Amino acid sequence: MVKKQNQRKVLAVLAGGLVLGVGVAVTLAAWNDSEFATGTFTAGAFDLEGSTTSATGGYASHNTGATPPDAAATLVFQLPAVASNMAPGQTVYAPFWVRLAANTTTDADLDAAGVTASPDASSNAENLSYTVYSIDAAATCDAAGIAGADVVASGATLSAFTAGTTETLANGTPVTAAGTAVQLCFEVTAGTGLTQGEAATATWQFTATSTS
Structure with missing residues (x-):
């Protein structure tokens, strides 16, 4: 019985780690942002x-x-x-x-x-x-x-x-x-x-x- 309880504890710790990892990834994504700028350039005429x-x-x-x-x-x-x-x-x-x-x-x-x-x-x-x-x-x-x-x-x-x-x-x-x-x-x-x-x-x- 002790052995099975220890396995459950290890699994519980691993599961907690997975949850923590997902939480960190979500937090980082929230800090990503972008800005975009565009310009149009037209050549003059010459003849x-x-x-x-x-x-x-x-x-x-x-x-x-x-x-x-x-x-x-x-x-x-x-x-x-x-x-x-x-x-x-x-x-x-x-x-x-x-x-x-x-x-x-x-x-x-x-x-x-x-x-x-x-x-x-x-x-x-x-x-x-x-x-x-x-x-x-x-x-x-x-x-x-x-x-x-x-x-x-x-x-x-x-x-x-x-x-x-x-x-x-x-x-x-x-x-x-x-x-x-x-x-x-x-x-x-x-x-x-x-x-x-x-x-x-x-x-x-x-x-x-x-x-x-």
Whole structure:
């Protein structure tokens, strides 16, 4: 009988321990708590566009690095000579307007990023020099219009490139409007070594970088 009573005591102690263990677990669970926070982040919009027509119309995207690529804008060179009939010493001018498209949410810095000229041996690229000026959007792109203007890029040949000043582009106010246009005036001069009947092609790249 004593042996059975001792077994009951041991079982009673074990049962009490189990009850105590459950009680401790419940007490700890009561002290657990959590806080959650969430945030939503939306990127702004950014788009640079250009026009060979005017400061107010004819704008399109000309991103040759896009997939699929857009065609580069074809500059329209004007008097005193036409680009298709140049002679040594002559200079031609072409305007190109750039602006931030509607719904662009930040201002930008505009920089000339480089130039690529036709590489073939028969090209006149090494016999033509250029300078790109930043002038008022309403100014005439000619010898008088570039007087005192900032130089954005230049090259002793069409395959050479030297970066110039950085221009500022403002986004539209309100943001649903396009930004104020900046006119880039291209001046190309034929050298004394210009070869008759040979052509040359150059493609300039300009990059706008968000400032905020």
